[in-house]
Amino acid sequence: MRRSRTRRSAAIYAVLQVVAVGLALWLSKHFEVARLSVTMIALAPTLPAACLAWFAYRDDRREAAADTGAMVKRLAAVVAAAETRQRAQLIGPGAHRIDVTFHQRTEPANNATGAAANGRLTNIVSYYQNLSPARLAITGEPGAGKTLLALDLILGLLTHPGRTDTDPVPVRFSLTDWHTDHPLQQWLAHQVHQQFRDQGITLADATTLVDGYHVLPVLDGLDEMDTDATAAGSRRAARALVKLNDYQDPTGIAPVVLTCRTTQYEDLAGLDLRMREAARIQLDNVSPGQAAAYLTARSTSPDRWRPVIDTFTTSPGGTLARSLATPWRLNVAATAYEERHPDTLAYLREPDHLLTLASPSAVRDHLLARYLPAAAHQHPTRPNRYRPDQTHHWLAELAAHLVTTAPASTASSTDIVLHQLWPMAGLRRVRTVDALLAVIPALAFLVLFLPRASIGFSPLQLLPASVALGLALGTIWQASRPLVPEPHTLQLQRLRSPTHRRQLARALADGLADGLLFGLVVGLTASLPFGLWSWLWDGRTFVYGLVYGLAGGLVFGIVGGLVYGLAGEHGRELPVGVALDVAFGVVFGLLGGLYWLAGAGRRYLVFLLCIRGRLPWHLGTFLNWAYEAGLLRISGVAYQFRHWELQDWLTAHPTP
Numbered sequence: 001m002r003r004s005r006t007r008r009s010a011a012i013y014a015v016l017q018v019v020a021v022g023l024a025l026w027l028s029k030h031f032e033v034a035r036l037s038v039t040m041i042a043l044a045p046t047l048p049a050a051c052l053a054w055f056a057y058r059d060d061r062r063e064a065a066a067d068t069g070a071m072v073k074r075l076a077a078v079v080a081a082a083e084t085r086q087r088a089q090l091i092g093p094g095a096h097r098i099d100v101t102f103h104q105r106t107e108p109a110n111n112a113t114g115a116a117a118n119g120r121l122t123n124i125v126s127y128y129q130n131l132s133p134a135r136l137a138i139t140g141e142p143g144a145g146k147t148l149l150a151l152d153l154i155l156g157l158l159t160h161p162g163r164t165d166t167d168p169v170p171v172r173f174s175l176t177d178w179h180t181d182h183p184l185q186q187w188l189a190h191q192v193h194q195q196f197r198d199q200g201i202t203l204a205d206a207t208t209l210v211d212g213y214h215v216l217p218v219l220d221g222l223d224e225m226d227t228d229a230t231a232a233g234s235r236r237a238a239r240a241l242v243k244l245n246d247y248q249d250p251t252g253i254a255p256v257v258l259t260c261r262t263t264q265y266e267d268l269a270g271l272d273l274r275m276r277e278a279a280r281i282q283l284d285n286v287s288p289g290q291a292a293a294y295l296t297a298r299s300t301s302p303d304r305w306r307p308v309i310d311t312f313t314t315s316p317g318g319t320l321a322r323s324l325a326t327p328w329r330l331n332v333a334a335t336a337y338e339e340r341h342p343d344t345l346a347y348l349r350e351p352d353h354l355l356t357l358a359s360p361s362a363v364r365d366h367l368l369a370r371y372l373p374a375a376a377h378q379h380p381t382r383p384n385r386y387r388p389d390q391t392h393h394w395l396a397e398l399a400a401h402l403v404t405t406a407p408a409s410t411a412s413s414t415d416i417v418l419h420q421l422w423p424m425a426g427l428r429r430v431r432t433v434d435a436l437l438a439v440i441p442a443l444a445f446l447v448l449f450l451p452r453a454s455i456g457f458s459p460l461q462l463l464p465a466s467v468a469l470g471l472a473l474g475t476i477w478q479a480s481r482p483l484v485p486e487p488h489t490l491q492l493q494r495l496r497s498p499t500h501r502r503q504l505a506r507a508l509a510d511g512l513a514d515g516l517l518f519g520l521v522v523g524l525t526a527s528l529p530f531g532l533w534s535w536l537w538d539g540r541t542f543v544y545g546l547v548y549g550l551a552g553g554l555v556f557g558i559v560g561g562l563v564y565g566l567a568g569e570h571g572r573e574l575p576v577g578v579a580l581d582v583a584f585g586v587v588f589g590l591l592g593g594l595y596w597l598a599g600a601g602r603r604y605l606v607f608l609l610c611i612r613g614r615l616p617w618h619l620g621t622f623l624n625w626a627y628e629a630g631l632l633r634i635s636g637v638a639y640q641f642r643h644w645e646l647q648d649w650l651t652a653h654p655t656p
Contacts, residue, residue: 068209071201071205071209071214072166075209076169079196084155087151089633090148090630094297098145098330100145100149100283100327103281104279105139110276112132112279113132114279115279121149124156133252133277136278137265137280138150138257138258139280140283141261142326142328143327143328143643146283149283150220150257153170154170154172157170168214168216169209171215171216171217173188174414174635174638174640176224176225176414176638180240183243184244188206189211192210219256219257221259221414221635223237224644237268238268238271241275258275285326286326291309294327295308295309298338311355322360333354333367335630338378339370339377342384368645372395375629376388381628382625386616386622395650398416398615400650401421402415403651414641415635415639416632417637418619419604421604422603430607430610433610630642
């Protein structure tokens with residue numbers, strides 16, 4: 001796939017180069033231009049691009065076709081690194097885990113064989129490997145540890161001593177991103193590419209891996225695909241289960257791991273919709289002994305927790321024991337009550353206060369109100385970067401957007417994706433400001449172009465003005481569209497790798513070919529009418545005009561191709577549209593191109609202008625800080641609140 005793409009780009013560029021050179025030289029000779037140096041100077045800027053295209057093509061021919069085994073190894077390595085970080089972030093300081101237990105829930109029919117009646121976190125890998133077929137549905141109450149169990153399964157499979165290079169790579173996907181009108185395998189390939197493109201996984205690589213069943217889908221959050229108000233016939237989760245039951249590999253029904261809350265899964269099962277040929281397990285509540293062991297391990301002063309631990313023993317069914325019966329709640333409690341004063345290092349509160357709370361809802365609200373500032377103060381690297389009230393306000397704004405704005409559109413109600421946040425500032429407002437800002441380069445183009453064009457009422461004289469007006473109106477229309485393309489981002493550190501440098505060369509070759517083709521069209525369109533009209537008076541003027549147009553088109557093609565190639569190949573951290581605003585400002589003549597090529601980055605910048613005061617200017621930096629503080633988690637290419645309970649609480653409590 002990659003070789004054919006480079007071969008196509010090289011072929012297109014070579015043809016265009018030959019045509020341009022031949023046409024320019026023939027016209028110079030035909031019209032007896034005194035000095036061919038004019039033509040050669042016009043063509044000289046294309047020589048580096050021609051060399052670049054040739055070198056990329058030559059290197060790509062020398063490179064053997066990508067070996068599937070190597071791709072599997074590379075994907076396994078990047079997944080292991082990413083999920084190790086994610087698990088560490090979820091577990092929190094000290095890497096203390098609760099060895100949660102689970103039990104099998106037998107369905108009326110179509111159960112996988114080999115499932116034991118009971119299991120626990122530490123043996124989830126062997127439990128899964130005994131299943132036939134290898135299809136597992138993990139259910140449990142909110143906060144029971146479904147995602148953490150899935151993470152342990154992923155990392156256990158990747159590090160298992162018996163793993164071979166032919167075993168599929170378990171990859172976690174957020175089901176909230178799946179619009180079920182798209183085929184499952186197509187969506188999986190797109191997600192693999194989106195998650196790991198910074199590590200060199202191209203869309204062609206991802207498609208090869210998915211279509212070859214080298215990816216084990218670990219699908220997280222079936223319950224998050226719909227709201228409680230969604231009608232049964234309109235539920236994406238129902239359509240997802242149908243497609244998962246149709247998912248097959250050459251040996252039969254294909255392996256899948258699925259997570260879902262118990263209530264939502266049983267609602268679907270009541271409609272005779274469940275994952276077929278699968279083992280369903282349900283996570284148990286944390287026992288009082290497990291809770292006591294966890295709090296003791298998390299605390300540097302376990303005696304502070306003695307009153308709470310004693311309550312677990314004497315009243316295992318009481319309010320406090322029931323309120324702290326999940327790993328999530330125990331982590332919140334430990335974080336909130338381990339907070340210290342920054343100057344005296346004295347503990348700010350004592351755990352025995354929990355004994356005074358009369359109901360589970362009171363325990364929840366009390367803990368969440370203290371969890372957010374405690375997590376911010378205990379940030380591992382930058383504890384004082386943002387004030388707790390700022391953090392609360394900004395996260396509450398995002399939570400409210402997910403609850404109110406997202407369900408009214410096709411956006412997810414849990415995923416925070418930077419370039420998809422712009423409706424938060426108002427659909428009409430952002431699009432209007434975007435279109436108004438597009439008027440600036442459009443007017444600049446008209447002001448610079450029209451005075452230099454020979455405009456009359458003949459078709460040849462009207463053509464340049466029509467082209468200019470069309471480009472200006474097209475730019476404004478492009479800026480006001482409700483949909484914007486996926487962003488491309490820039491990571492220059494990847495150029496340290498020879499592999500990534502070759503990928504950049506191939507991307508530049510593609511961009512140069514496409515940009516050159518567009519540039520030649522623009523150059524001919526702009527210069528041909530004016531040159532032809534002038535030739536009626538002086539044939540030599542036509543040659544100079546055409547060569548000037550070709551040279552301008554070639555230069556535009558080279559510059560535009562370089563930008564297109566860079567924007568199309570690299571990065572994840574900084575939206576390229578925003579970064580290129582500065583670069584395109586230097587090259588004033590390409591301002592219009594910015595609005596056409598940098599849709600997502602431009603729309604994101606407009607969104608930040610419209611949302612000022614409600615969110616920080618460096619929103620991406622803040623979200624990454626919140627992730628490191630344990631307030632958010634990462635799922636695929638999106639941020640999510642650490643737990644839906646935190647998101648709901650912030651929605652109900654927008655101020656500290």
